[in-house]
Amino acid sequence: MVRRLLIVNRGEIALRVVRAARELSIFSIVAHSEADTESLAVQQADAAVCIGPAQATKSYLNIAAILQAAKDVDADAVHPGYGFLSESPAFARAVKDAGLVFVGPDPSVIERMGDKAMARQTAIEAGVPVVPGSHSAVSDLDEALAVAEDVGYPLLIKAAAGGGGRGIRVAKNAEMLREELPMAQAEARSAFGDDRVYLERFIERARHIEVQILGVGKTAIHLYERECSLQRRRQKVFEECPSPALNEIVRDALCQSAVALAEYVDYLGAGTIEYLFDDITEEFFFIEMNTRIQVEHPVTEAVTGVDLVREMLRLARGESLRFTQKEIACRGWAVEMRINAEDPERDFFPSPGQVKRLIWPAGPGVRIDSGLYEGYRMPPFYDSLVAKLIIWDECRESALNRAGRALDEFILEGFETTANLHRRLVDDPEVRQAAVDTGFLERWLEGGFSSSHVPTVSEKEAAS
Amino acid sequence: MSQQTVNAPFPGVFYRRPAPDKPAFVNEGQKVEAGTVIGLIEVMKQFFELKTETAGTIMAFQVEDETVVEAGESLATLEVM
Numbered sequence: 001m002v003r004r005l006l007i008v009n010r011g012e013i014a015l016r017v018v019r020a021a022r023e024l025s026i027f028s029i030v031a032h033s034e035a036d037t038e039s040l041a042v043q044q045a046d047a048a049v050c051i052g053p054a055q056a057t058k059s060y061l062n063i064a065a066i067l068q069a070a071k072d073v074d075a076d077a078v079h080p081g082y083g084f085l086s087e088s089p090a091f092a093r094a095v096k097d098a099g100l101v102f103v104g105p106d107p108s109v110i111e112r113m114g115d116k117a118m119a120r121q122t123a124i125e126a127g128v129p130v131v132p133g134s135h136s137a138v139s140d141l142d143e144a145l146a147v148a149e150d151v152g153y154p155l156l157i158k159a160a161a162g163g164g165g166r167g168i169r170v171a172k173n174a175e176m177l178r179e180e181l182p183m184a185q186a187e188a189r190s191a192f193g194d195d196r197v198y199l200e201r202f203i204e205r206a207r208h209i210e211v212q213i214l215g216v217g218k219t220a221i222h223l224y225e226r227e228c229s230l231q232r233r234r235q236k237v238f239e240e241c242p243s244p245a246l247n248e249i250v251r252d253a254l255c256q257s258a259v260a261l262a263e264y265v266d267y268l269g270a271g272t273i274e275y276l277f278d279d280i281t282e283e284f285f286f287i288e289m290n291t292r293i294q295v296e297h298p299v300t301e302a303v304t305g306v307d308l309v310r311e312m313l314r315l316a317r318g319e320s321l322r323f324t325q326k327e328i329a330c331r332g333w334a335v336e337m338r339i340n341a342e343d344p345e346r347d348f349f350p351s352p353g354q355v356k357r358l359i360w361p362a363g364p365g366v367r368i369d370s371g372l373y374e375g376y377r378m379p380p381f382y383d384s385l386v387a388k389l390i391i392w393d394e395c396r397e398s399a400l401n402r403a404g405r406a407l408d409e410f411i412l413e414g415f416e417t418t419a420n421l422h423r424r425l426v427d428d429p430e431v432r433q434a435a436v437d438t439g440f441l442e443r444w445l446e447g448g449f450s451s452s453h454v455p456t457v458s459e460k461e462a463a464s
Numbered sequence: 465m466s467q468q469t470v471n472a473p474f475p476g477v478f479y480r481r482p483a484p485d486k487p488a489f490v491n492e493g494q495k496v497e498a499g500t501v502i503g504l505i506e507v508m509k510q511f512f513e514l515k516t517e518t519a520g521t522i523m524a525f526q527v528e529d530e531t532v533v534e535a536g537e538s539l540a541t542l543e544v545m
Contacts, residue, residue: 053532055477055530341508350474350508352475352507380476381477381506383508384509
């Protein structure tokens, strides 16, 4: 049973789970650090428990302290939110071993999908396309050239021990591969002490498209896709549902592949399968699965009318899926803008501070998920996401117009945010045409976002 | 000779080493050049290097590794030649 839910997270997602729990008459207890005592989630929850000092390693990532807190408050279930321990198999296992319900899939599934190589292998077994590449490390040039014939050019030479974009070279043809391979191997040896390299197809203009699923064992349904191509430093900035890039045939194939993968691993709860989508060939390739609720889940909620967090809780307490695939419809268009406490004019420098004045946008089709309130002092220790502005309307064009209207209503004084960046993005002609890929936003920013002047609130008032 | 303090330019968590398993950037008593990295400050999951403005000798650190610091807080004293 799930009667007393411990929410081990902070910020807007902790508040989001508190709200879902309240609607299901589940007693909510927010586990928080010393820095988050004044948070809105703590205030709104039925109870709260401190799990340690400000630094996440001593609180939100401290499994022993969390389990002790769960015992102290007599919790019978744990919701991990996103980030922190949400995809830690060790945490999920510890929660289960303590006799509590973990709101998420089985620890073995988290483990399997959290390991890059195992996840790729699992996707292949489930019949989901993966980015074409060498099955194992290539040892010499002859082997590399043979593999390259199958994979196709351009391709990436990736250090097996690399990560986060390091140790990657591009070869556009066989001649370049001959030159680059020895260099990549030498570089990998000196950087990582391991000269093994893999080859992988390089998709120059890729979109990031992901599919939301809900699953109970052998049965899963999809709740359509989200497109999250607008990213900066691999962090999503703006998301929408559905994707403007898919036709009905491709959309159906994509969503079906996600369902197949979820069913193949006996998935429980809400999950997301992420893909790269090649605009030119209309091929999609599995990248990874996130075995938790995602930041951008509200756009899916807006177009499907399904409350994903509430469904997660229902599934965790043993209920069966309440929808068949036929009952899930995608109506209208939704976008989400992540408002971060960062200054886009100063290379996104973090901008913590106190909220001096706050007026949220409202009216038709506007949803705010945020833990901000006037007087709130934002701690400098955690992620810079302070609000999500979610806009729904009947079509993409009107959703973008409405997003602009909502951003014009939004007033936040006390620190800088990325709201101005979004105000310009929603009017950008290429964004309007959805002519974007995962490199679009960084090119757009280099093209001089910060050089153009954006009027401040006081200037706008002075002008009117 | 005069003493200078190195202050935190913004609030965050101060680290004396590049990674938990790495040695400290500098030790007390060590001579440094202008622009030597003496620590990191983490604010909202971004890391920024803290550098000395002038050459000198690091006399003492006022705060331990992994300490929560406020903007303007004194982190180290530097004896300038």
